[in-house]
Amino acid sequence: MNLETQCLHAGYQPKNGEPRNIPIVQSTTFRYETSQDMAALFDLEAAGYFYTRLQNPTSDRVAAKIAALEGGSAALLLSSGQAASFYAVFNIASCGDHVVASSAIYGGTYNLFAITMKRMGIAFTFVSPDCSKEELDAAFQPNTKAVFGETIANPALTVLDIEKFATAAHAHGVPLIVDNTFATPVNCRPFEWGADIITHSTTKYLDGHAAAVGGAIVDSGRFDWTAHGDRFAGLTTPDDSYHGVVYTERFGLEGAYITKAVVQLMRDLGATPAPMNAFLLNIGLETLPLRMKKHCDNGLRLAEYLQGHDKIAWVRYPGLLGDSQHELATKYLPDGTCGVVIFGVKGGRAAAETFMAGLKIASIATHVADAKTCVLHPASATHRQMNDEELAAAGVSPDMIRLSAGIEGADDLIADVEQALAAVPA
């Protein structure tokens, strides 16, 4: 099935007389005939639902669709993208371990890694996404457990050289985790370039309507944890909390990583999505290819308009000819990048504020990748906790405006930007 068809049909095929839509199973619990039936579930000897904190049929069907879209072996939905980033790393790294990450990542992820997970004893080395192979190799340590980057960084819009990062990760015996939120599987499928695990903030394009916060983790099923058994002992040696189950033996390379994330991390930390939110996410997924095309068309139109405007200091859009990211975008995102454009208005922060306040269609919102156009000033919002040096490493300048093109008419969006720029003093 091609991607458009999968967006509608993967993950759930109703049988005779069953609901056509994925049903919302709004139940915390599931009934069993005997205690033995239940015990087998708790011992991971039988598959089945028993408590929605661990698994729920609505969420699982939507997760299966996302796994199909990314070409993965298994997937898991979470209550947020932040939870997805945390679980994806914490599933294979714990106190005393180390992770290499691109410095051009979402501000919330940077905070999670550099502050919160550091407090848990996990150290991160941040590398520039355009670092040389040698610089990247030098970032690894004997206790490194993973490499992390974003396909298209939020908000810097740098495009990850997935092959370069995957090659380095594999040479050091660790997986590459890629946050594919901005590209979505419509525009890039990171497993095809060597990534091993994919994360999503489904809050963004996958949902697409600003209706539900959510996250997802997808496993390619291809990383051989057993080839580096000592490094990934959590997957390859007995888990005492399940009477000694060894995940790679019981669930194979296709299932070990996601099963461990469900039965250990969901069990103990509980970042479970509401079944209703999984249902809403699925409605968004059905139209994802149509929406992505329009987001990308609008993003490019706006970028081209801004590029020619004399009140604009600079524009970055990876789909724009001549952009520093255009070459990488042509390789990894040949059909389009995303709807997000970043730029600076001449006159710095004050001019940015005047411009944003003057917009009539685009709203100021801490959101991105939504059907409705929105704008944000990252340095005073999502990246507020960073100092100037950290801002520079993340690719966020003080004058940067992040405009997320929705799916409105392109001419209306351009007219809105035009009238707001007219109010900015020359």
Ligand SMILES: *Cc1c(COP(=O)(O)O)cnc(C)c1O
């Ligand atoms: C928004 C975002 C996140 C965090 O996701 P939430 O759903 O807001 O928790 C992670 N990564 C990227 C690239 C994002 O844009």
